[in-house]
Amino acid sequence: MFNAHLSAKDEMVEKFLDYAAKGDLEKISAMISHSTTLINERGEQGWTALMFAARNGHYEVAKILISNGCDKSLVNKSGQTAYDIAKFWGYKHIAKLFINGGDSNLHNLLPCTGVGDQEIYFNREFLNRMSEKRTNSEWLAAKQSSPETVFIVFYNLNLLVTSGPDKETASQPNVKLCKLNASSVEALLKKIDTTVVFLGVEKEVKKSSSSPTADEDGLVAWFALNTDEDPTECLKSIDANSFYIKRPMPDLLFLNEDEAGVTAHARSVLAWHSRYKFCPTCGSETRVDEGGHKRTCLREDCKSLKGVHNTCYPRVDPVVIMLVLHPDGNQCLLGRKKIFPPGMFSCLAGFIEPGETIEEAVRREVLEESGVRVGPVQYVSCQPWPMPSSLMIGCHSVALSTDIKVDENEIEEARWFTRQQVVDALLKAKQAVFTMPPRQAVAHNLVKHWIGMNANL
Numbered sequence: 001m002f003n004a005h006l007s008a009k010d011e012m013v014e015k016f017l018d019y020a021a022k023g024d025l026e027k028i029s030a031m032i033s034h035s036t037t038l039i040n041e042r043g044e045q046g047w048t049a050l051m052f053a054a055r056n057g058h059y060e061v062a063k064i065l066i067s068n069g070c071d072k073s074l075v076n077k078s079g080q081t082a083y084d085i086a087k088f089w090g091y092k093h094i095a096k097l098f099i100n101g102g103d104s105n106l107h108n109l110l111p112c113t114g115v116g117d118q119e120i121y122f123n124r125e126f127l128n129r130m131s132e133k134r135t136n137s138e139w140l141a142a143k144q145s146s147p148e149t150v151f152i153v154f155y156n157l158n159l160l161v162t163s164g165p166d167k168e169t170a171s172q173p174n175v176k177l178c179k180l181n182a183s184s185v186e187a188l189l190k191k192i193d194t195t196v197v198f199l200g201v202e203k204e205v206k207k208s209s210s211s212p213t214a215d216e217d218g219l220v221a222w223f224a225l226n227t228d229e230d231p232t233e234c235l236k237s238i239d240a241n242s243f244y245i246k247r248p249m250p251d252l253l254f255l256n257e258d259e260a261g262v263t264a265h266a267r268s269v270l271a272w273h274s275r276y277k278f279c280p281t282c283g284s285e286t287r288v289d290e291g292g293h294k295r296t297c298l299r300e301d302c303k304s305l306k307g308v309h310n311t312c313y314p315r316v317d318p319v320v321i322m323l324v325l326h327p328d329g330n331q332c333l334l335g336r337k338k339i340f341p342p343g344m345f346s347c348l349a350g351f352i353e354p355g356e357t358i359e360e361a362v363r364r365e366v367l368e369e370s371g372v373r374v375g376p377v378q379y380v381s382c383q384p385w386p387m388p389s390s391l392m393i394g395c396h397s398v399a400l401s402t403d404i405k406v407d408e409n410e411i412e413e414a415r416w417f418t419r420q421q422v423v424d425a426l427l428k429a430k431q432a433v434f435t436m437p438p439r440q441a442v443a444h445n446l447v448k449h450w451i452g453m454n455a456n457l
């Protein structure tokens with residue numbers, strides 16, 4: 001009985017994948033409406049329906065699979081996503097479905113070089129930041145007491161999360177934001193040293209069942225709170241499984257994509273508040289303004305109050321991170337810092353210095369850290385990195401020289417790895433000679449993007 005059930009399911013999966021490969025939109029739609037779990041099923045070599053649609057150029061089928069929420073990040077046994085497959089076979093209109101939610105008309109204006117934003121961890125914006133509301137203190141106050149509002153809490157920049165029941169056994173722990181309401185955080189909000197940041201409102205407007213009152217606009221606002229004192233006693237009705245993330249790396253990487261995006265925004269702004277308590281221009285006390293997106297000096301004659309002073313706003317540090325390609329096109333340069341887990345190699349990276357372009361920073365950092373000279377540089381994609389507030393600007397570049405001489409202060413070792421060694425590492429094969437940074441790091445995407453550009457599918 002059990003086996004018969006299994007084989008009936010297998011048969012259905014096989015049919016579904018076959019329809020996707022043939023581009024039979026009608027059958028695919030009917031099967032999805034009957035059973036949505038089919039959309040992420042895999043066949044031979046780990047291929048999903050989306051991969052088959054991407055391989056054979058079936059745009060409408062790919063579109064319906066994506067709009068039904070199929071997982072675009074799944075990889076087949078050769079390490080390729082459906083996006084890689086669409087790009088490799090030249091179906092640019094399908095590849096563009098993966099970029100910015102698939103506004104293909106707009107993206108037709110740009111060359112198809114980038115990695116889809118959706119593939120980058122910490123990038124997902126499911127809130128509308130609504131910066132115009134930051135100066136509306138009445139609206140902000142009403143939202144802070146609205147029962148619909150969502151609060152996330154940090155203690156010393158350590159995020160409050162809850163874990164699912166499978167935490168101990170799963171290879172990747174199941175960690176979720178602990179979302180609190182106004183009555184749970186009432187006491188914490190009243191504390192003088194609690195920093196409050198307005199994060200935005202949910203893009204998806206919920207239809208309220210009760211009739212709206214004057215201040216109800218149907219928008220669900222989100223706020224982030226941080227305090228240096230353990231806030232647990234002030235919080236009401238928190239989940240028994242909740243705890244504070246003590247090590248941002250790697251624990252923040254276990255959130256889902258939407259929650260990771262909100263966390264990146266919240267943690268970076270809160271980290272700025274905790275590091276810039278006093279005016280950087282004159283050292284005086286400051287006041288928090290604009291929903292937590294500004295600090296204003298309290299000294300009347302301070303220079304920071306005249307004109308636009310960037311010290312009053314949250315800071316972002318631009319960092320270049322680059323995959324350096326060997327002139328033979330078949331190897332890439334990766335390095336390891338002492339603090340990396342044993343065996344892991346990643347792309348070289350470094351802070352952009354004042355007065356420098358992205359290209360110059362790539363060439364300087366690679367030369368400093370590895371002794372390799374770099375020629376052409378091409379931007380690929382970027383990633384906010386909230387430890388505490390970097391913007392990782394991911395590039396591909398081509399080496400002009402190949403001898404390696406590492407700067408031992410920064411890098412323990414740097415090596416050229418062949419394409420095959422990189423594929424083995426991406427697939428975590430037994431014969432792999434190194435391990436890759438996790439899929440949530442932009443370095444992983446830069447490496448995968450290079451492999452995907454020339455993959456032998």
Ligand SMILES: NC(=O)C1=CN([C@@H]2O[C@H](COP(=O)(O)OP(=O)(O)OC[C@H]3O[C@@H](n4cnc5c(N)ncnc54)[C@H](O)[C@@H]3O)[C@@H](O)[C@H]2O)C=CC1
Nearest residue numbers: 317319346347348349350351365385387390392410441443
């Ligand atoms: N593969 C990698 O190396 C990855 C690096 N990152 C992040 O990229 C950032 C930069 O990479 P690094 O190799 O450390 O940079 P780096 O190669 O420029 O060296 C870091 C040193 O630069 C100096 N520095 C210059 N500007 C700085 C600033 N604004 N903030 C802090 N230090 C500054 C400090 O002395 C620091 O020790 C780090 O925050 C790191 O967490 C993130 C993911 C991967």
Ligand SMILES: [Mg+2]
Nearest residue numbers: 348349350410
């Ligand atoms: Mg570096």
Ligand SMILES: [Mg+2]
Nearest residue numbers: 350365369410
């Ligand atoms: Mg450096």
Ligand SMILES: [Mg+2]
Nearest residue numbers: 350351352365
């Ligand atoms: Mg540097």
Ligand SMILES: [Zn+2]
Nearest residue numbers: 279282297302
């Ligand atoms: Zn000042």
